[in-house]
Amino acid sequence: MFYQKKGFTMECNVGGIDRILRISVGALLVVLTATNMIGMWGWLGFIPLATGLFRFCPAYPLLGINSCGTSCNKGSCSK
Numbered sequence: 849m850f851y852q853k854k855g856f857t858m859e860c861n862v863g864g865i866d867r868i869l870r871i872s873v874g875a876l877l878v879v880l881t882a883t884n885m886i887g888m889w890g891w892l893g894f895i896p897l898a899t900g901l902f903r904f905c906p907a908y909p910l911l912g913i914n915s916c917g918t919s920c921n922k923g924s925c926s927k
Contacts, residue, residue, distance in 0.1 A: 861908040862899060863915035870900030 862870065877893025880886045899905045908914060 858904050860903045860916050861914045862903045862905050863917055866915040867900045867903060870896040874898070874900060 874893040874895065874897025877886070877890040878897065881888065881890030881893065903916075905913075
């Protein structure tokens with residue numbers, strides 16, 4: 849059963865350009881690692897790839913950052 853802790857919601861906090869850069873860099877690192885062009889550290893590319901796809905970065909709320917701007921509505925992360 850899934851539940852939400854009181855006071856924490858996973859709201860969109862990664863905007864358009866930020867999202868495109870995260871997905872691009874993450875995918876590039878994963879591909880370069882899969883083809884043995886770079887070392888094993890490249891698998892860390894899954895982190896920016898996932899945060900770009902889900903439009904949520906767990907570090908942003910801690911740092912008080914939101915790159916979504918005004919176009920980000922509640923529930924828009926699931927779109």
